[in-house]
Amino acid sequence: MIPFILCLILFLIGLYGIITQKNLIKIIIGLAIMEYSVNLFLIMIGYIEGGTAPIFAEKFHLNNYVDPLPQAMILTAIVIGLATTALLLAMAIRLYRKYGTFDIRKINSLKG
Amino acid sequence: MKGMTIIVRKVTQFIAPIIFLFGLYIVFYGHLTPGGGFAGGVIMASAFILQILANGEILDKLRQEESGLEFLESGAILGFLIIAGLGLIISSSFVFFSNFINKGIVGKLLSAGMIPLENIIVGTEVCAAITTIFIALVVFKDEVAL
Amino acid sequence: MEIYLIIMLILMICGSLFSLHAKDLLSAVISYGIVGFGLVISFLLLQAPDLAIVQVVIEIVTLVIMIAVIKDTTEVQDKQTASFSQFIYLLVLLLFTIAFYLAFDKISGSLSPFGQHTTRMATAYTQGVHETGSANLVTGIVFGFRGYDTLGEATVLFTAVIGVLTILRLKGKKGE
Numbered sequence: 001m002i003p004f005i006l007c008l009i010l011f012l013i014g015l016y017g018i019i020t021q022k023n024l025i026k027i028i029i030g031l032a033i034m035e036y037s038v039n040l041f042l043i044m045i046g047y048i049e050g051g052t053a054p055i056f057a058e059k060f061h062l063n064n065y066v067d068p069l070p071q072a073m074i075l076t077a078i079v080i081g082l083a084t085t086a087l088l089l090a091m092a093i094r095l096y097r098k099y100g101t102f103d104i105r106k107i108n109s110l111k112g
Numbered sequence: 113m114k115g116m117t118i119i120v121r122k123v124t125q126f127i128a129p130i131i132f133l134f135g136l137y138i139v140f141y142g143h144l145t146p147g148g149g150f151a152g153g154v155i156m157a158s159a160f161i162l163q164i165l166a167n168g169e170i171l172d173k174l175r176q177e178e179s180g181l182e183f184l185e186s187g188a189i190l191g192f193l194i195i196a197g198l199g200l201i202i203s204s205s206f207v208f209f210s211n212f213i214n215k216g217i218v219g220k221l222l223s224a225g226m227i228p229l230e231n232i233i234v235g236t237e238v239c240a241a242i243t244t245i246f247i248a249l250v251v252f253k254d255e256v257a258l
Numbered sequence: 259m260e261i262y263l264i265i266m267l268i269l270m271i272c273g274s275l276f277s278l279h280a281k282d283l284l285s286a287v288i289s290y291g292i293v294g295f296g297l298v299i300s301f302l303l304l305q306a307p308d309l310a311i312v313q314v315v316i317e318i319v320t321l322v323i324m325i326a327v328i329k330d331t332t333e334v335q336d337k338q339t340a341s342f343s344q345f346i347y348l349l350v351l352l353l354f355t356i357a358f359y360l361a362f363d364k365i366s367g368s369l370s371p372f373g374q375h376t377t378r379m380a381t382a383y384t385q386g387v388h389e390t391g392s393a394n395l396v397t398g399i400v401f402g403f404r405g406y407d408t409l410g411e412a413t414v415l416f417t418a419v420i421g422v423l424t425i426l427r428l429k430g431k432k433g434e
């Protein structure tokens with residue numbers, strides 16, 4: 001049960017970064033950390049002690065594999081995660097070019 | 113963007129084709145060994161990224177290449193849809209994504225029906241998408257007005 | 259086995275904490291790499307080689323893109339002063355922590371302990387080697403049983419790329 005709790009702590013650290021940080025890049029980093037922790041949590045649920053990687057081979061019994069379903073789901077989620085991070089970074093570039101800063105307080109005060 | 117020194121360029125000339133070949137291997141053996149379309153596509157894209165980073169001057173020429181990459185990417189999605197639709201039309205079960213080609217023996221390279229084809233198409237799509245994202249974020253960010 | 263995973267997770271937590279509190283952005287991004295590469299090793303420990311291959315390359319590409327973005331920005335972060343809004347943020351964080359902890363406590367009862375998972379839903383998938391003909395079970399699920407998910411993923415990736423190009427490309431292609 002300890003790995004699950006550590007995973008929850010990692011998720012909460014990402015949330016802490018999003019809520020308290022003022023720098024756009026650090027907010028993006030916090031979001032990515034949350035995504036990583038969720039990926040790791042779902043993979044840990046499917047782990048079986050002593051199981052092998054889900055590659056079919058004749059000499060293993062079929063019940064000895066770790067659960068392949070979460071792995072297949074997370075495989076697509078990782079690639080989508082890169083795309084969304086790139087989208088957020090593109091928005092950060094535009095904001096930096098317009099206001100000359102990554103600090104969201106200054107961006108907020110310049111909006112008038 | 114400035115390129116790097118002659119040593120980095122020469123090493124890149126040797127390494128980048130090997131990385132690209134490794135990506136192709138991962139894609140083609142995706143139904144037998146760990147890997148598949150996603151992993152292989154990202155590895156192939158990293159070969160292009162290495163070339164762009166080492167030879168910085170070719171960036172100015174790359175401003176025209178982005179439409180070709182978009183064509184590749186949207187064409188790959190269309191190919192995926194066509195393969196999925198073929199299962200609806202040709203196969204006897206009339207199901208989307210129906211695997212109607214002969215399965216073969218598990219463990220051989222030419223097996224698993226349509227899965228190698230889908231691996232190749234998804235690999236192309238992921239490679240084109242990540243290269244486009246990289247070119248956009250590194251090259252076009254200078255275009256944004258101050 | 260479990261002890262290695264716990265060590266990796268503690269390393270990842272330390273890396274993420276340092277990343278959020280670093281003085282300049284470059285060291286923040288570099289120490290964010292600790293989290294990603296720790297995730298790679300965790301995937302290998304959890305018997306997921308497909309994910310480890312994808313994650314290691316994705317992490318490198320993410321780091322290169324992030325460093326390219328912050329490369330020519332020169333900004334020193336201001337010292338964060340204790341203010342009323344800071345207090346509100348911490349209060350909100352505390353509320354979220356309590357909510358997530360309660361939710362976790364509720365689901366952890368139905369969760370089997372670490373390493374003693376029983377495959378209920380995936381049993382048909384693991385037996386389905388001869389249906390898809392693919393020796394790699396993960397590829398068989400991604401393209402065979404769950405092809406719709408992959409189609410949706412390709413569409414989302416395409417949309418994100420179009421979004422990046424739309425945001426960053428102000429001049430038209432004809433150079434107007």
